[in-house]
Every structure is written in structure tokens, then in C-alpha cells.
Amino acid sequence: MAAVLLRPYRASVRLLPLLCGGTRSKGASLNPGVPGRLTQRRYKKDVLPSPEGPVPSVSVTEIRQYLRAKGIPFHDGFSCLHTPSLFTSEQEAQHQPPPATSTPYTLFIDKTTGSFLCTATLAEGTWQDFQANVELQHRGVPFPSSGELEEDMRRAREDARCIWDRALPLWELLDEDETHMTKAMFGISAVTDATLKRFGVRYLRTAKSLVFPWFSPRDASLKGVKLVGVESQEDTIAYVEQTLPRPGSYRNLFGLPLISRRDTEVVLTGRELDAVALYQATGVPSLSLPRGPTCLPPALLPYLEQFKRITLWLGEDLRSWEAAKLFARKLNLKRCSVVRPGDQQPRPLEALNQGLNLTKILRAALPAGHKSIISFRQLREEVFGELVNVEQVAGVKWARFPDLNRLLKGHRRGELTIFTGPTGSGKTTFISEYALDLCMQGVCTLWGSFEISNIRLAKIMLTQFAARRLEEQLEQYDEWADRFEDLPLYFMTFHGQQNIKTVIDTMQHAVYMYDITHVVVDNLQFMMGHEQLSVDRLAAQDYIVGAFRKFATENTCHITLVIHPRKEDDEKELQTASIFGSAKASQEADNVLILQDRKLAAGPGKRYLQVSKNRFDGDIGVFPLDFSKASLTFSGKSKVKVKKMKEEKAPLSKKAPAGGTGASKKP
Numbered sequence: 001m002a003a004v005l006l007r008p009y010r011a012s013v014r015l016l017p018l019l020c021g022g023t024r025s026k027g028a029s030l031n032p033g034v035p036g037r038l039t040q041r042r043y044k045k046d047v048l049p050s051p052e053g054p055v056p057s058v059s060v061t062e063i064r065q066y067l068r069a070k071g072i073p074f075h076d077g078f079s080c081l082h083t084p085s086l087f088t089s090e091q092e093a094q095h096q097p098p099p100a101t102s103t104p105y106t107l108f109i110d111k112t113t114g115s116f117l118c119t120a121t122l123a124e125g126t127w128q129d130f131q132a133n134v135e136l137q138h139r140g141v142p143f144p145s146s147g148e149l150e151e152d153m154r155r156a157r158e159d160a161r162c163i164w165d166r167a168l169p170l171w172e173l174l175d176e177d178e179t180h181m182t183k184a185m186f187g188i189s190a191v192t193d194a195t196l197k198r199f200g201v202r203y204l205r206t207a208k209s210l211v212f213p214w215f216s217p218r219d220a221s222l223k224g225v226k227l228v229g230v231e232s233q234e235d236t237i238a239y240v241e242q243t244l245p246r247p248g249s250y251r252n253l254f255g256l257p258l259i260s261r262r263d264t265e266v267v268l269t270g271r272e273l274d275a276v277a278l279y280q281a282t283g284v285p286s287l288s289l290p291r292g293p294t295c296l297p298p299a300l301l302p303y304l305e306q307f308k309r310i311t312l313w314l315g316e317d318l319r320s321w322e323a324a325k326l327f328a329r330k331l332n333l334k335r336c337s338v339v340r341p342g343d344q345q346p347r348p349l350e351a352l353n354q355g356l357n358l359t360k361i362l363r364a365a366l367p368a369g370h371k372s373i374i375s376f377r378q379l380r381e382e383v384f385g386e387l388v389n390v391e392q393v394a395g396v397k398w399a400r401f402p403d404l405n406r407l408l409k410g411h412r413r414g415e416l417t418i419f420t421g422p423t424g425s426g427k428t429t430f431i432s433e434y435a436l437d438l439c440m441q442g443v444c445t446l447w448g449s450f451e452i453s454n455i456r457l458a459k460i461m462l463t464q465f466a467a468r469r470l471e472e473q474l475e476q477y478d479e480w481a482d483r484f485e486d487l488p489l490y491f492m493t494f495h496g497q498q499n500i501k502t503v504i505d506t507m508q509h510a511v512y513m514y515d516i517t518h519v520v521v522d523n524l525q526f527m528m529g530h531e532q533l534s535v536d537r538l539a540a541q542d543y544i545v546g547a548f549r550k551f552a553t554e555n556t557c558h559i560t561l562v563i564h565p566r567k568e569d570d571e572k573e574l575q576t577a578s579i580f581g582s583a584k585a586s587q588e589a590d591n592v593l594i595l596q597d598r599k600l601a602a603g604p605g606k607r608y609l610q611v612s613k614n615r616f617d618g619d620i621g622v623f624p625l626d627f628s629k630a631s632l633t634f635s636g637k638s639k640v641k642v643k644k645m646k647e648e649k650a651p652l653s654k655k656a657p658a659g660g661t662g663a664s665k666k667p
Contacts, residue, residue, distance in 0.1 A: 057505070058114040058127050070134055073105075078332035079301045080108035086133050087121045108302035112330075112512055117302045122218055124299065156245035160214075160225045163244070167202035167211040169193075185230055186210060187237075188273060190352050195280040199255060201272075209242075212272045214252035217303065224250055226272065226290075239271070247291060247486050251299055254288035255279070266307045267362065268327075269348060270314035278313070278348040281358040286348075289314070293323035294442050294488060295515035296330055304331060311365050313339040316346045318385065318392040322413060325368060326515065326556060333369030340366055340385055394616070400437045400635060403623035407611040408591060411438050413517055415615075416552050416588060417560045420579050421595030425607065426627065427562055428452060428522055430595055430634050433464045435520050435560065436489075440465070444488040446507065446516045450498060450526035454491045460632055461489075467631040490514055498527045500544050504551060511555050521548070523562035525580065542584045549588045561585075573598070576612045590615040596622070607634070 063081060067074050074083040082105035106120040114127025171193040173179045182203055183189045188196075202211040207227060214224040224244050231238045243250040254272045266285045269275045270292035278286040289296060293314045304310065310331055312324035321341050328336035339345055345361050352358065386393045395410025421427040428451070439445040449457045463470060465487075466480040492506055503521075510516045521527065524544060545561070552559045563585060565578040574594050576586045586592055592613035598606045608624040625634040 060111040063109060063111070063114060063127070066131070072134070074109075075105065077108070077305045078335055079112075079330060080110055080305055082305065083107045083109065085118045085120050085123075086130075087118050087123045108305060110298055110301065113298060113509070115298065117299060119217065119302055122216070153245055153249065156249075157223060160244040161222055163204065163211060163225050163227070164202070164213060164222055166206070167204045170196055170201070170203050173203065186228075186273065187349060187353060188277075191273075191276055191280060191349075195276055198258065199272075199276050199279075201276065210273075212252075212254055214250070214254070215257045217256055220257060224252060226250070226252070226254075228272070243290070250290050251297055252290045253300055253303055254290075255286055256303060259285050259287070261306065264307055265309045265311075266304070267311045267313055270320055271347070271349070274313070274348040276349075277352040278358060281348070281352050282362060284362065291488075293320040295444060296327045298330070298513055301330065307335070309335055309337070311337045311339065311362055312368075313348060313362075313365075316341045316350065318389050319396070321385070322556065323515070328368035330512070333367075336368035337365035338368050339364075342385065342388065396438055396441055396443055398434070398437045399441065400433065400633070404434075404609070404611075407619050407621055407623075408614055409616060409619075411443065411518070411558060412616065413556045413558050414552055415558050415590035416549050417558065417591040417593060418579060418585055418589040418613075419560060419562050419593045419595070420565045420574065422565065422574065422597050425595050425597035426634075427595055428457070429460060429632055430609075430625070431520060431522060431560065431562060432457060432461050433633055435518065436461050436464055438518060439487050439489050442488065443518050444490075444514055444516045445518045445520065446490050446492065446510045446514070448492040448494060448503065448507075448519065448521045448527070450494055450496060450521070451523055453495065454493065457491070463632045467633065469630055488514070490516070494527070496526060500527070500547055503527060504547055507551060507557075508555070511557060516557060518558045518560070520560045521562065523564060524585075525564050541580075545585050545588050561589075574610075586613065589613060595625075 060081070064074070067081070067083065072083055074081050076082075084105055085107045087107075104120075107116055107118045109116045109127070109130065114130070115125065116127070116130050117124040170179055170182060173182070180189070183191070185208075200213045200215075202213075203209075204211050204227065207229060209227040209229040212226045212228065213222060214226070215221065216223050226244075227242045229240045229242075231240055255275050259266070263285045266287055267275075267278055267282075269278060269286060269288045272288045275286040275288040278284065289300075310328075312327060314320035314324050318341060321338070324338045328338065339361060344356070345351070345364075346354070346356075348358060351361060393412075395408075395412035397405045397410050419427065419431055421430075428449075435445055435447070447454075447457065462480065462484050465484050466476070468476075470477050470480060490510060492503070492510075494503065494506075507516070507519055510519075524541065527544075548559050548561055551557065564580050565574050566580050573596055576592050576594075577583075578594075579585050579592075590613075591611065594610040594612055596608050596610055606624070607627060608622050610622045611620050614620055627634055
């Protein structure tokens, strides 16, 4: 059986001109005022709170106290507080909160962030927006989006309607052979026409893609669509997705209109076809997350409040397993169960095709959390899963740095990586490509650049993403910028010295809101706050490193921390002991990477990357890097030298040979 790979966010730029008669492209629209001239569409992406004006945090206790003080009835849900809506005409006429007996509780306030959503009117906003509307007692809420963004959303809905009208149900295709071939291509031969009709699945001939609708839960109007195509790659099948509107605004719980208010149990899946297959096999209400195991937007939590039991069955790999456990924290661990990936528990569509008992698999789902570990029995299934899936346990592989995969084996959650290199060696340029590589594979990434501006950093990463100098090909900028914007990439707006508590709070916010799994901090020296100048700088650095270590462990999030080295002789290679500060940084780190830059007597310097610590399996070594100035990218060009790291030893003496702990042999 062929393996199946899912490639989300890989928007196919060629689709829309084919689908809508070529009148509108994905990144530009015709300007009626200037014939033939293209006007760029601008999409605003959320940024994290600015240090000059951070969004005030609020606790659930403060929210409860405010609601009681204003006489607004509420009750506790799993993830949200439920209150009557402030945005209905009845309440506007009364000029006061309605009693609990007369109005359903359709407004949901997130317990973690204070943001709210009214499922009756789809009004949403921050906790400050909610307070303003309560105080002023007027209808509506100021939306965070601009008129320009609303216009973009309107155009996206027009494009979605154009696609939806052109798509046909599979059972209405004229050629029966075409229907069978299409079903076989997507692996849905076992899915009945009745099930596809129930979920409203259609097929678009021109794009050879299935079309999944996004209907408004309020009035069943079409808000968007997702197109899923298939690309064959040797023995694998890759699903290529495109959404309208763009991924950041696509918040569809596929299957939500089919849910009854009386339903108390639901299964969350990672793909639309999995939800379809699961419902057909079990009859259990099933929903699909808009971006699979990549993220669970908090804006979707209110729609899941009615369920007393939620089972997460996101996929067949360990990445989906980790995501399911992370999402269960948002949804409340007490009501969540998780289906552990395995040969006998593949994703629902595969299970249906293999003739497995999906009801039995659901019943065997493991509780998402428990108060304490009392025996190995509670861990044995997870241990077995790691033994069976050795490659997946090693983490996400780099596509651009195969030699790094041979050493580190992959990028794993919950680890701390220390990265250092001489001044001017290209640390920021390398680490941006290192992170971009992972981000392009769906690793949600948060960048904290304290030394250079976000504009300059984004320019570097966009150049690396396009692998070309866009300043010489400006006509291609919109196309590459649109594709780059769809990456799960966010930036902190801090610059210069900053307090560690503010940074950690912002990271915590990002993990909850955007399901961040990789944080890059560049660099430690620049983010140390002003108030720390009066204390021991080494002690302050130890505290910061400890805070990052704790954050990575508690949030199952990988942190890459850039630290400048000590001032040393340029002719000497850097070692682990060369990292600025005390030994705590290298001790706390799971991985230590050093960008070496040997200054030769003649010609350019020779750069190579050294892995001097690898806690996962001990492999350390070096491999050369070849820098391309045109694309600002690095790439390995020869085989890596690998050796097994021995037990930690004391610092090497001056006569100690190269290649011990903290150093490696020269290439």
C-alpha cells in the first residue's frame, strides 16, 4: 500500500485562473480604473503584542468578577465562559443583560485570553472589546480587520462561490468510469455516494481536485472552500491543499452544520476525508480541523463547548499524536481521548479501506491526561509507539540540510538548541534558513529577532524561500510573497534589550493562539533587560537559559537560542566552552551547534557547521557549508563526518587533541 503524505498550505497558484475564467489571480486583481494594470491584494497577518503597547492580560478570575459586577449571568464551560449575547436586537432594546431563562448562552469568552465569539451573530473581539460594548451598551463590536481586509475576504468568497458553482457531485459525473477512477485516485472507493452527498463533497474537473465547503453555522451560507488535489511521487501520494480564503482566515470545522444540539460526543480528525469515512463507519459525529495537526485556532473552541467527550484522531504519525495531546490541553484534558497511531490504528480513511473496526478503535482511545503516573502500564503504549516509529521519534527532517539529519536525526519538540558562531560569520542568515526549512514543512515557528529588524529578517527569509534575488525580478514579488505569507510563521515585535518575563509571556500567548512548536531567539545578549545591568550578568544569563529550558519542557516546544561566543583568537576554532557566560547554557542544552568560519590567508573563509552536543543519540561531527550570496542560502556539499559522543568530560587542556567533548575533527 502506498504511503500518504499530507502537504498543507501548498497553495497551487495556477488554480484560480483556470477555475474563474482567468479574471482574477490568487495574488492580484484587475484594477478597473487602469486597464491591464494589476493591483496587489494585501492581507494583514496577526502580529504578537508590541512592547510599546502590549495587549493587557486577563485572568479567568478577573473575567468572572467583572461579569458578576455587571450583572451578566454566566456559567463555566470546558474552555470558555458562556454568557447571553450582547449583540442581539432583543438585548439592544432592553439596554440591559437579559435573564438567563429567556436567552440562550451564545457568547463564549475564552478563559485563557479573554477573547470572545458570539455564535449567533459571529461577532468577535478581545476582552477589551467586550468591556467596551458592555459599558456603551451598543450593538456590534470593532473588528480587528480593516476595510481593505474585509474587501479581500469578500473577493475570496466570490472566488469560493465561483469554484463551488463549477464543481459537481461525484455521482453526477457523466462517465461512470471517470467516477471510479476519481474515487480510486483519492482512495475513497469505499465511501458511498450517500455519505459524500451528506457532507457536500464535490469534484472539480479542471483542477482534478475534491472540493470541501465551508458553510456558516449561522445561516448556512458559503464562506469558503478547500480544494484537495493528488500528486503521485514514486510510491507515495501527496495531498496538495488550497483554501479560500487564505489559510490564516480559513476557520472551517468541516461537518459542523451536520452536528445536532443534542450531540454530546464528537471525533476531531486531521483531514476532511477522514471525517467522512469515520461517520460512515461509526455514525459518530465527526469534524475535521482546518489545518489538520498543525494548529487548533482558539476561535474554534466555542463550537466545541457542547461536547462532553472529544476524541482526537488526527493521523497515523507521531507528529499527529503530539499535536493531539497538545490540543487536548486547550479543550480540557478531562473530556478528551486520543487515538494512538499504529499499524492497527491508522487514520480513519485508511482504516475503512483496510476493513478495520473503527468503532473498536474509538473505544480503545487513551485518556488525554491523568493526575499522576502510577505505573509503567500507563506508559507502555507510548513507549511501544516510539520503538515502532523510530524515524518519526527522531523528529522533522530538514530538506535543505541532509547532513544535519545524519547528526541530529531530526528536529524534536521539547528540546533546547544553543547556536553560536563568530561575529560576521552569518549566524542569523544560517539560522533563518534552518528555521525556514522546518516552517515550510508545517512546523509553526515564532521568531524573536532582538538584534535586527523584522523587515530585514523577513527580506532574508523571503530571498531564501524564493532562492533568488527578487530585487532583480520585482514582477515575481507578489507571487512569492503570497506563498511566503501562507507559511505558519510569526514574529515577535521586540527589538533590543527586553525583560525575560515579557518575552516568556509573549511566547506563552503564541503557543496557545497559534500552536507554536519552534521558537527562535536571536540572540540572548540582546534580549537581556535593562534592569539586569545592575546585577551579575552571568547570574542573569543563567536565569534566562533556565527559563527557556523550563518553557521548552512544559510546552513541548523546541527553542533555538543564539548566543554570541567569547572573544577569542580568530585563528582558533570555537568549542562548546567558547559560548559566552557560564557552563549552564551548554549543560541545559540538548543540542549545541557551532558555525565555524576559518579565515584563510588567501581567498574566502571556509564555513562549516559543527554539532558538538547531541543528547538524543550522541552523534556529533562537522560538515561543510557552501554559501550562495544570490539566494542567501547554505548547503552541504560533501559527506558528513560522524562519531559517537562519549561521556561528558572535564574541559580539555591546551594539549588535548581535537575531537573530544565540545570539539570535533577538522574537515
